[in-house]
Amino acid sequence: MSGTIVITGAARGQGAAHAELLASAGYRVVITDVLDAVGAETAERLRATGGDVVYRHLDVSDESEWERLADELAAGEPPLRGLVNNAGILRHGPIADTTVDAWELQQRVNVRGTFLGIRALAPLMEADGGSIVNVSSSAGLVGSTGYAAYSASKAAVIGLTRAAAAELAPAVRVNVICPGGVSTSMNDDEPVGGSSSSAPLARRASPAEISPLVAYLLADASSFVTGSVVPIDGGLTAV
Numbered sequence: 015m016s017g018t019i020v021i022t023g024a025a026r027g028q029g030a031a032h033a034e035l036l037a038s039a040g041y042r043v044v045i046t047d048v049l050d051a052v053g054a055e056t057a058e059r060l061r062a063t064g065g066d067v068v069y070r071h072l073d074v075s076d077e078s079e080w081e082r083l084a085d086e087l088a089a090g091e092p093p094l095r096g097l098v099n100n101a102g103i104l105r106h107g108p109i110a111d112t113t114v115d116a117w118e119l120q121q122r123v124n125v126r127g128t129f130l131g132i133r134a135l136a137p138l139m140e141a142d143g144g145s146i147v148n149v150s151s152s153a154g155l156v157g158s159t160g161y162a163a164y165s166a167s168k169a170a171v172i173g174l175t176r177a178a179a180a181e182l183a184p185a186v187r188v189n190v191i192c193p194g195g196v197s198t199s200m201n202d203d204e205p206v207g208g209s210s211s212s213a214p215l216a217r218r219a220s221p222a223e224i225s226p227l228v229a230y231l232l233a234d235a236s237s238f239v240t241g242s243v244v245p246i247d248g249g250l251t252a253v
């Protein structure tokens with residue numbers, strides 16, 4: 015595979031796993047995050063195994079930081095081929111205890127960050143084609159106690175994906191994945207298994223189990239797939 019892929023929130027967790035798979039498939043990967051030391055270490059680790067991987071600081075909620083990255087990519091090689099809007103935050107708690115600040119922080123990172131990414135980088139893919147993979151959650155498809163602000167943000171990412179797929183076709187495909195529980199720092203404080211224990215597969219995924227779906231949606235193999243909402247959740251939302 016050739017071309018550059020940008021992954022947000024990729025210093026650790028699922029984003030880092032996606033970076034590893036995509037680098038091994040031959041893409042140039044730009045890891046971005048706000049955790050600069052961790053992101054730089056991840057990029058260094060992947061370069062040590064032969065990957066063409068760099069780290070750049072990018073707060074996804076910051077318009078000017080997206081503009082700066084777009085300028086750098088427009089002047090660089092190889093051309094941008096894909097964007098994975100993976101950065102996200104979760105602050106769970108009952109509605110009654112959810113402050114406006116906590117509500118707005120989740121919308122700011124999860125929704126505004128995804129919007130800004132599409133707006134900044136889709137134009138760079140319009141000439142030669144490209145693919146955007148947004149990251150929602152099973153929480154964007156079904157509700158559960160303590161997840162109101164997060165669920166609202168992840169449902170918004172689904173609506174944003176569908177509208178962007180309509181507007182950016184045919185040059186740029188836009189899809190959204192909805193992982194169920196994945197073992198990362200995000201759910202460190204959840205009880206073991208979390209809501210995943212009631213799913214048919216009754217366990218959380220490892221980050222590496224999500225990456226092949228991301229790779230598929232970025233590649234030409236998925237050339238007829240756009241506007242799709244793809245659960246990857248061990249059956250959680252099927253039952």
Ligand SMILES: NC(=O)c1ccc[n+]([C@@H]2O[C@H](COP(=O)([O-])OP(=O)(O)OC[C@H]3O[C@@H](n4cnc5c(N)ncnc54)[C@H](O)[C@@H]3O)[C@@H](O)[C@H]2O)c1
Nearest residue numbers: 023027028048073074100101102151193194195196198200
């Ligand atoms: N872990 C799960 O169970 C699960 C399930 C479904 C969906 N998701 C989603 O998957 C994505 C990846 O999460 P993860 O599980 O790897 O958790 P994670 O916490 O390990 O990774 C999230 C990354 O986003 C980064 N980030 C946070 N705010 C940011 C900002 N403003 N700008 C840039 N980066 C920022 C964090 O520093 C972190 O590296 C998120 O969108 C999350 O909502 C996670």
